[in-house]
Amino acid sequence: MNINLDSAKDTLCKNILIYGYCKYENKGCAFSHTRAPQVNSNGGGQNATVPSISSSFAANSPSDGKRKFNMNTPSFQPSSVSNMTSKFANLSPKVKEIPVFVPSGGAPGMGQSISLLSANNANGSGLSDDLLPQKKFNVSTPSFTPSSFNTGQDFPPNSSAGSQPPATNPYLPNNQNTLPQGSGPSEVYFQQSANAYPLQYHLYAPAPPPRLTIPLPPHETNANSMFIPNDLRETLQKRNEATLQTLPRSNLPDHINIYHSLVPIDKNYEPVSKVWCVPSSIYKVFSNVDGNPYALRKIEHNFAIVNEAPFKTIKKWKQVKNANIVQLQEAFTSMAFGKSCLIVVYDYFPNASTLLEHHKRAGMRTEPITEEILWTYLIQLINVLLAVHEKGLAARSALDLTKVLVTNKNRLRLSNCGITDILNYEKDEEEISKSHNYFQSLQRKDILLLGKLILDLSILTIPNSLRNQSKNELLGYLRTSSTINFSNDFLEVLTKLNEESAEFDLYKFNQRYLTNRVFSLMNNLEDSADFMEAQMSTELENARLFRLLTKLNFIIDRPEAKDWTENSSKYIIKLFRDYVFFQYDEFGKPIVDLSRVLTNLNKLDAGIDEKFLLVSRDEKNCIIVSYKEIRDTIDSVFRNLSRD
Ligand SMILES: Nc1ncnc2c1ncn2[C@@H]1O[C@H](COP(=O)(O)OP(=O)(O)OP(=O)(O)O)[C@@H](O)[C@H]1O
Structure with a gap:
């Protein structure tokens, strides 16, 4: 060495x-x-x-x-x-040995286009004047809260237009028990989180519409294409926000077993579940053990759970690993809510919506149904049913429009699995004692439930007044209507799924009707994976450049640092900062060119040998220096700084 x-x-x-x-x-x-x-x-x-x-x-x-x-x-x-x-x-560079070029009398010359104009820096040393100790960063400085988000006062002007009636929030203290018009419970919880600092999405200028985009030569690009698209970034940020959201004041329990920080996530809070006909609610929680967020379902059951027996399928449910299921974590009973409740914990998917919310939410913009979407859904639901049936289980009430989650574009996950097994335990045991094929009959019913779910989605394409017909009438209407354009293949599949015959072989059905469609879905998934990878690669350099900028900011303009004279090694760091950020063009206009900043920082980080000219603000000093020399200087100054 x-x-x-x-x-x-x-x-x-x-x-x-x-x-x-x-x-x-x-x-x-x-x-x-x-x-x-x-x-x-x-x-x-x-x-x-x-x-x-x-x-x-x-x-x-x-x-x-x-x-x-x-x-x-x-x-x-x-x-x-x-x-x-x-x-x-x-x-390591020896700055004093780097040739220094001093132009005579500061005449305009080669350095002019990169001259650094600084009206308020009369001493010409390159140092800023505001090095006063009181400007030191201090964590006790009160934080800034945007006025529109002051706790308990104003609501953001763009909160969804008043379409929903006021609802009662059971978890807030009495004096705040009415929600403002048009605010869903979760929105209100968010507003009342005193520590929440919502991101101001408008600070990111959206890409102009194509007709307003100035045509660029092929070798040029604009800032928007250098980062992930605004809508994708916003979706991801909103998911992070939803995951980290907390509720400072509520009369919910502080913790339930290892889970804490409960935040209700029911978008339309209904005291009694339409599926299980018992009071039920769902919360986002954090685990004390691994720190991850989970969705915790509370069910107020009307029978006593006195032993482990009702939980006998839970172990099997935990073993179902499939891309189209919300993984079940555990189930137990708890007295944390003041009475015995069944608690079932699942993986949490921020901002997920149910199929019903996604396609049929009163007064909200929903995604229109197309045949292509229905094929995609069908393939995913059959995929999960195959995995569930393979384990000897049945999806049962999880195959409901309010229980299938949309967690991403056209991406479905079966949620709330296993709950019906627990709630129906005694009845199931009775049926099993009568017939050994009881679970097979439940699996056959799953196919009918799937047929009904796809039919319920298909009829969203027909007028509201025609939807209240029997299953066979609806199928007949879809087949004969001249306004509905479902293909014969799709109508055949829909009819097959809704037939009440005793036998139904899911594997054969799959081979006969879905094989070709699966290729098209696979194609879309590959495209989506490629897109995501391409987006990730645009953000690849961020962490590296952020670290570099952090280092520069730790060094430059430190209040206690005195040694910024022209002969000091730190001087070129400061000149480099000016060179990258404080450039003016030949008309005296500031150059605000992101690609130039990125290029320079990348060259600096790579420490390449390319040499360039740095000019002081008063244009009296010029230094020819390489990126490598600057990088080495920064490293050595930073090392000394972190050693002090
Ligand atoms: N695992 C999960 N991760 C994230 N959000 C979830 C999860 N499970 C459910 N949700 C969300 O919780 C909300 C409420 O779900 P819930 O099943 O209670 O629907 P519901 O329409 O109120 O049905 P019910 O009549 O049975 O109460 C939905 O918006 C759903 O997206």
């Missing part, structure tokens, strides 16, 4: 950083063993303006300072930096 002894003695030994001591300290280790000074937990000295930070870190750190929070720790530092001491130490 090549170690530059000159620079090594200024570099803190990695063993000190990681272990707190170096066993080679007096046995030839060339690196510095001077320990960092102690953090004063009383907030003295440098830390006086940030007492809360210093005291909290001090409380957690051992007195010898070994484990002091340090940006230089191996987990944080990019590998290129940690290798720097050994690999590139002898390449």
